[in-house]
Structure formats: C-alpha cells, structure tokens
Amino acid sequence: MLNYGKHWIDQDDIAAVTKVLESDFLTQGPEVLNFEKNLADFLETRFAVVVANGTAALHLAVKALELEKGQQGITCPNTFAASANCLVYNGLEPAFVDIDEKSYCMDPAELERRITRRTKVIIPVHFAGQPADMERIKDIAFKRNLHVIEDASHAIGSKYENDRMVGACCYAEMCVFSFHPVKTIATGEGGAITTNLKSLYDKLILLRNHGITKDPSKFKIDLSNPPNPWYYEMLDLGFNYRLTDIQAALGTSQLKRIDAFIQRRREIVARYNEVFKNIPWLTIPYEREGVFSAFHLYVLKIDFEKIGKTRAQVMEELKAKGVGTQVHYIPVHLQPYYREHFGFKEGDFPRAEQYYRQCLSIPLYPKMTDADVDQVIHAIMELKG
Numbered sequence: 057m058l059n060y061g062k063h064w065i066d067q068d069d070i071a072a073v074t075k076v077l078e079s080d081f082l083t084q085g086p087e088v089l090n091f092e093k094n095l096a097d098f099l100e101t102r103f104a105v106v107v108a109n110g111t112a113a114l115h116l117a118v119k120a121l122e123l124e125k126g127q128q129g130i131t132c133p134n135t136f137a138a139s140a141n142c143l144v145y146n147g148l149e150p151a152f153v154d155i156d157e158k159s160y161c162m163d164p165a166e167l168e169r170r171i172t173r174r175t176k177v178i179i180p181v182h183f184a185g186q187p188a189d190m191e192r193i194k195d196i197a198f199k200r201n202l203h204v205i206e207d208a209s210h211a212i213g214s215k216y217e218n219d220r221m222v223g224a225c226c227y228a229e230m231c232v233f234s235f236h237p238v239k240t241i242a243t244g245e246g247g248a249i250t251t252n253l254k255s256l257y258d259k260l261i262l263l264r265n266h267g268i269t270k271d272p273s274k275f276k277i278d279l280s281n282p283p284n285p286w287y288y289e290m291l292d293l294g295f296n297y298r299l300t301d302i303q304a305a306l307g308t309s310q311l312k313r314i315d316a317f318i319q320r321r322r323e324i325v326a327r328y329n330e331v332f333k334n335i336p337w338l339t340i341p342y343e344r345e346g347v348f349s350a351f352h353l354y355v356l357k358i359d360f361e362k363i364g365k366t367r368a369q370v371m372e373e374l375k376a377k378g379v380g381t382q383v384h385y386i387p388v389h390l391q392p393y394y395r396e397h398f399g400f401k402e403g404d405f406p407r408a409e410q411y412y413r414q415c416l417s418i419p420l421y422p423k424m425t426d427a428d429v430d431q432v433i434h435a436i437m438e439l440k441g
C-alpha cells in the first residue's frame with residue numbers, strides 16, 4: 057500500500073539513534089543543541105528551538121508574543137486544526153481568511169479585508185510546501201503593526217521568491233516546523249521554532265521547560281553569589297515540550313539528506329504534472345512564480361461530477377489498487393468545535409470550501425520508486441472508465 061506520505065529511515069539514521077541510546081543522555085543532552093545548530097544553519101536563521109511537536113511549537117510561538125486575552129489572531133481555513141488551535145490555547149479569538157484559488161494559501165487581499173482592531177497576529181500557512189505570498193502579507197502586517205508567525209510545518213526546504221529559505225524569518229518574527237513522519241524530515245514526533253530575535257529565543261527556551269531557569273543571571277529571588285548549586289526558579293507558566301536527544305539525533309541525520317529528499321519529491325511531482333496536466337477532470341498543483349516548494353503534499357483537484365463518482369468511491373477504488381490517499385483539509389472553521397464555540401458556518405470561506413470538495417492528496421514521498429509512481433498514475437487514469 058502506498059501511503060500519501062511516508063518517512064525514509066536508513067542505516068545512518070539507525071546508527072545515529074543507537075549511538076544516543078548507548079550514551080549518557082536520552083533527553084536534552086548534546087544532540088538537542090546540535091540539532092538546533094544544524095537547523096538554524098540550514099534555515100539561515102539565528103536561533104532554532106526544538107520542541108515535542110509542531111503543535112507545541114505553534115503554542116509556544118503565540119504564547120511568546122504575550123498578547124492580551126480576547127485579542128484576535130488570523131490564520132487560513134485550509135490547514136490542520138493546530139494552526140488555529142494555538143490561538144485558542146492562548147485565549148485569543150481565532151479568525152480566518154480565505155485562500156487564493158491557485159496556491160491554496162492565504163489570500164493577502166482577503167487578509168486586508170478581514171483585519172480588525174483586535175487583530176494582533178497573523179499565521180499564514182505554507183500549504184503543501186508552497187510559501188504563502190509573504191511579501192504582501194508582511195507589508196500588510198507591517199503597516200498595522202501586527203505580529204506574523206509562519207506555519208511552515210509543510211515547508212522545510214522551501215524558498216521564497218527572494219531565494220531565502222522559509223524559516224529564515226525575513227518576513228516574520230517566528231517560523232514553525234513539524235517533523236511528523238509524513239513531513240519532509242522525521243523525528244517521530246517533533247517540531248521547531250526559528251527566530252532571529254534573542255528576546256523571543258530566551259522566552260521559548262524558558263517556556264519549553266516549565267518556565268524554569270537554572271541561569272543565575274535571570275534569578276529574581278535568590279541572588280546568592282556564588283549561586284547555590286541546587287537552585288532554580290520558575291519564572292513563567294511553561295510546559296514540558298522538550299524534544300529528546302534520541303529524536304534530535306534522528307533529526308540531524310535526516311537533515312543531512314534533506315536536499316536529496318526534496319529533489320526526489322520534485323522529480324515525482326514533475327512526472328505527475330506531465331501526465332495529469334492535460335486531463336480535463338484534473339487540476340494539478342500550481343507553484344507560484346519564483347518560489348521553490350519542497351512539496352510536502354501532491355494535491356490533485358478532481359472534478360468528481362465529471363467522472364461520475366464520489367470522492368469516497370474514488371478513495372476506495374484507489375485503495376483497492378494499493379494507492380492510499382487523504383484529504384488536506386476539511387476547512388478548520390467547519391469543525392464542530394469551531395462552529396459551536398465561535399459561530400463559524402458553511403459559506404464563511406467559499407474558496408476553501410470549494411477547494412475542499414475537490415481535493416485529494418495522492419502518494420508523494422522520496423522513497424517511492426518509478427514503478428510506484430507509475431502504479432499511482434495508472435490507478436488515477438483508470439478512474440474515468
């Protein structure tokens with residue numbers, strides 16, 4: 057069965073993890089620092105803070121902004137729930153702006169229309185690996201003095217129009233990543249926040265570890281000199297969102313192969329595009345001029361009416377031929393929680409809803425062989441009898 061996405065673990069990864077298992081540290085040892093340094097270097101940013109998963113990264117990134125409860129944050133409906141949940145975790149009101157019909161990312165014109173006086177933070181999502189239009193989003197945010205956190209969970213290795221890495225934080229205060237196994241590099245569970253601001257970095261490090269510090273220069277109560285060797289202070293209400301050394305070693309090992317992973321992803325995308333581009337009932341993904349997508353997902357839009365089948369039938373038919381598919385995404389505002397708590401309803405974001413009716417992610421991961429790719433292509437082409 058070909059899943060829509062999958063990790064690729066090799067002997068070097070296994071050796072890297074085994075080495076940690078035989079060492080003195082299982083969590084928060086040298087491998088965490090090493091992974092953070094390697095990530096920051098790769099992403100061309102000053103600081104990377106690794107955490108337990110991408111959801112934790114979003115939670116901490118919003119928390120680090122120290123916004124007042126009841127203020128508003130805006131993200132996109134075409135995303136995983138976590139992009140909006142992080143606002144709610146922090147007592148903010150979640151709001152959405154509709155997507156651009158071609159890129160499936162946040163539409164900056166819609167963003168401009170939806171900003172209110174209570175809006176304080178914007179969370180664009182680089183959907184499927186394609187960078188959102190950050191030039192325009194940053195301009196809008198800058199004019200109104202709003203914070204920006206990029207949800208780059210899908211986009212490690214992607215580049216903006218200016219050829220800078222997504223994650224370099226040239227358009228936002230923070231960028232957030234996920235290393236879930238379907239993502240471009242995997243640590244099992246895992247996530248990261250990048251920033252160029254030391255003040256945010258310090259806050260994130262603190263919040264990741266219960267809000268506790270052992271750094272005497274930050275102590276507020278016991279200022280003994282020399283400091284007491286057993287002493288620590290809890291300065292804020294943080295969490296245990298630590299990544300382990302085991303995961304970090306895997307992350308560093310995976311990062312060594314990221315360029316090859318992305319190259320293979322793009323080869324597969326090119327092959328799919330070549331075959332599917334002239335099929336009247338299919339719409340292939342669009343890569344915005346000038347950007348470089350690491351292609352976390354390959355999303356086809358399928359005109360189910362034209363082929364006379366429902367999406368469920370199509371998924372079943374593909375599954376019977378060994379082709380796994382998934383839907384990315386049910387618009388977040390249509391989830392019962394968001395309807396019940398915030399009053400969202402069908403029709404609020406028509407482009408994301410229309411996109412949702414037709415989208416289907418087909419298998420895309422670097423370990424796919426050419427024969428696997430052909431198997432997917434044949435199964436798709438046979439959908440219309």
Ligand SMILES: Cc1ncc(COP(=O)(O)O)c(C=O)c1O
Nearest residue numbers: 109110111136138209234235236
């Ligand atoms: C866009 C987006 N943001 C955030 C997350 C959360 O990441 P994690 O699963 O690592 O918590 C995901 C995960 O699927 C995602 O796709």
